[in-house]
Each structure stands twice: as C-alpha cells, then as structure tokens.
Amino acid sequence: MNPTAEAATRLPPHLTPNPKGPPSDKVAKFGWIVLDKPGEFQWIPKLILHVDHDYQRSNIHNSRILRITAEWSWVACGTLSVARRYDGTLWVMDGQHRKLAADKRSDIEKLPCMVYEVDGRVAEAKGFLQINTHRGSVKTIDKFNSLVMAGDPVAVAVKQMVEADGYTVSASAGSDSSFKVKCVGALCRCMKIDPAAARVAWTISTLLYCGRLMTDEFYEAVFTAERHMRRNDLGSLWDAHNRESLQRVGDKGIVRSISESKAYNGGGPKAGGEGVLRAINRGRSRRRIPGLYAVEDGPGDGTNGTPE
Numbered sequence: 168m169n170p171t172a173e174a175a176t177r178l179p180p181h182l183t184p185n186p187k188g189p190p191s192d193k194v195a196k197f198g199w200i201v202l203d204k205p206g207e208f209q210w211i212p213k214l215i216l217h218v219d220h221d222y223q224r225s226n227i228h229n230s231r232i233l234r235i236t237a238e239w240s241w242v243a244c245g246t247l248s249v250a251r252r253y254d255g256t257l258w259v260m261d262g263q264h265r266k267l268a269a270d271k272r273s274d275i276e277k278l279p280c281m282v283y284e285v286d287g288r289v290a291e292a293k294g295f296l297q298i299n300t301h302r303g304s305v306k307t308i309d310k311f312n313s314l315v316m317a318g319d320p321v322a323v324a325v326k327q328m329v330e331a332d333g334y335t336v337s338a339s340a341g342s343d344s345s346f347k348v349k350c351v352g353a354l355c356r357c358m359k360i361d362p363a364a365a366r367v368a369w370t371i372s373t374l375l376y377c378g379r380l381m382t383d384e385f386y387e388a389v390f391t392a393e394r395h396m397r398r399n400d401l402g403s404l405w406d407a408h409n410r411e412s413l414q415r416v417g418d419k420g421i422v423r424s425i426s427e428s429k430a431y432n433g434g435g436p437k438a439g440g441e442g443v444l445r446a447i448n449r450g451r452s453r454r455r456i457p458g459l460y461a462v463e464d465g466p467g468d469g470t471n472g473t474p475e
Contacts, residue, residue, distance in 0.1 A: 206281040208246065213270060213278050216249065217256060218263045221312060228264070235268035239275065247278055250285040257282065311336060311351040325354045328366060332373055346378045353383035357390040364394040371404050375418040384439060385418070388425045391440030395459050404443075408454060412447045421446045432460070 182190035193199065235243075247262030257280075259266050269275040314322035329336060329348050337347035348354070357365040368390035372381050393404045404410065413421065421443060428442030429435070441459045448455045 204284065206248070206283040209280050209282050210277040211249065211257060211280045211282070212276060213266060215257055216247070216266050216278065216280070217258045218266060219258050221316065231264050232268045232271070235264055236271045239268070239272060244279065247280045249280040249282045251282055252285065307352045308336065308349065311355065314355075321355050321359045322351075324362065325351060325358050328358075328369055329354070332369075334373070345380075347380055350381060350383040350386050353387045353390075357387065361390075361394050361397075364390055364397055367393045367403060367405050371410070371413065374410070375413060375421065384425065385422060387436045388421075388439030388443050391436045391459070392443035395440055395444075396456065399457070401456055404447075409447055409456075412449075412451070413443075416446045416449065424449075 178184065178190055181193055183193050183196060185191045244265050247265060248260045249262075250258045250260050252258060260283075262278075262280075266278060269278055311322055311325075315326050326336065329351075334346050334348045336351055337349060354365065354369070357368060368386060371389050371393070372386050376385075389404065396402055396404065402409065404413065416424070424446040425439045425442035428445060429438040432438035432441060437459050444456050444458050
C-alpha cells in the first residue's frame, strides 16, 4: 500500500479500532475526564494581578525576574494562567516571574492572561500543581505547600508533625537553617507507607539533630530501620536501650555507618537502614538487632514503640 492510501485508511487520533463494530471514541472507551472548565483570554492590568507566596515562595528567583525584565519578549511571555477567586481577585497560577518582571517596567501596563474560575485557594493550589507537574518542573517544597493547601491528608499530617516539634518547612540550607526542614519528599513518602514508623523516625531524627537541618538520606535510613523492627516484632528504635545507643553514637557516627553500609550493599534505603542498625549494635554483646539482610521482613503488628 502506498503512503497516501495508508494515510487515508488510518483512524483519526480520537478513535480506536473496534473488532466488533465501528471504531470507538477514546474518551468514552477509556473513561477520560475533564478536571475543570475552560479559561477565558483577557488582557489584564498588571497591578491587579497577585502572586500567592504561600505555595509559590521558593519557586521565585530574582535573577530570573531580572533577566526577563532586561530583555522583555512578548513571544516568550505567551499567556499567564490566572485564577479568579470568589471575591473577584486575580491570582497568577503560572507566570509569576513574568508578572513580577512586568511590574518593574513602565512600558508594560497589561499582560495576556487565560483566566480560570476556581473554587477558592484549594482549587487554585491544585491548578498550580497540575500545571507544573505536567511540565515536570515543580520543586518538592512547592509541591508540598500546594498539597497542604489542597488538603492532601499525607502532606497535612507531615506538616502537623513537623510544626508540633517547632520546625518549619523551608528550602534553606545555610547557617540560618536551625529548626527548618527541607526533606519533605522523604517525610511524605514514609508517612504514606507507614505513618507510625514515620513518626518514630521523625522523633528519633529530631532528637539526634537537635534543631539542625537533617537530610533525606538520614531520615529514610532511620525510617527503614524502624519499619524493619516493627514488621519483625523486634521492638522499636524508641525503646530506651536503642535510643541510648543512637544518642551515644551520635548523628555523625550514624551518617558514617549509613555511608559504609551503602558502599558495601550498593545503596538505597535498605542499605541505609542496615547502617542505622549497625550503629546501634556497635559495641553490644547482648540485645543485638538482626539486620535487614539477615531477617525476612514479616507483617508485624505495627504498634510497638510509638513515642508519646
């Protein structure tokens, strides 16, 4: 068959073959849905456009704003995605750098916007997530803040756990990072898998780090060790004798043990958890905890050792 004839017999992209009859519409067959209503294009004065820093703060970079400001391009600008809230105010879901750059220029008064009606900040935060997740560009902290605003139960539980101990979620990693947490990706992953073990791991980690910025690797290693113990009825890291061993070794000693285990076992959370258990067992002749590679994980009852 020549290419022209083949193209003529090819189904349109919205249809799929049906051996029992005419081609099927893909929307009906696969149950595809539409999440929201179409937007409306408008030219909007820049001064009435707002940026919600509660879920976009860490996604804004002054250097990028200055580059856009210095060399404005309408082609590069495209359209901003804007949410209209119940009170009529307009909030930028996508395009905050362009809006903030336009604010610095006297020759730009209005911006091209696609305006969407949203049911409050929750729907707006979900819109921000959808836009940036499809692009693959959303940062962990921004995603976390958006999920909290959208009422995601895992993110809300992590936020409550973190703030109950006087910590705040932040991307800061410098000398001002006391009582700040940036490993929310690890916290959310672990909370989703095993909330009880995640809370014990958090309490142990904060005890060892004493307000300093902890890493994803450290927290996930502690979580993996705790979950291994709970699933195999081996007690908990929070048991007094285990907690005292961890405090004696200290966070730096545990980090070394995790690194050594990962170098030997090929990396990953399991190797990290093994490193935590090796740190506890160091110098012990009794009450040694079987390692992750020595025990087949069992179901456990998931109730041991939860700190009050």
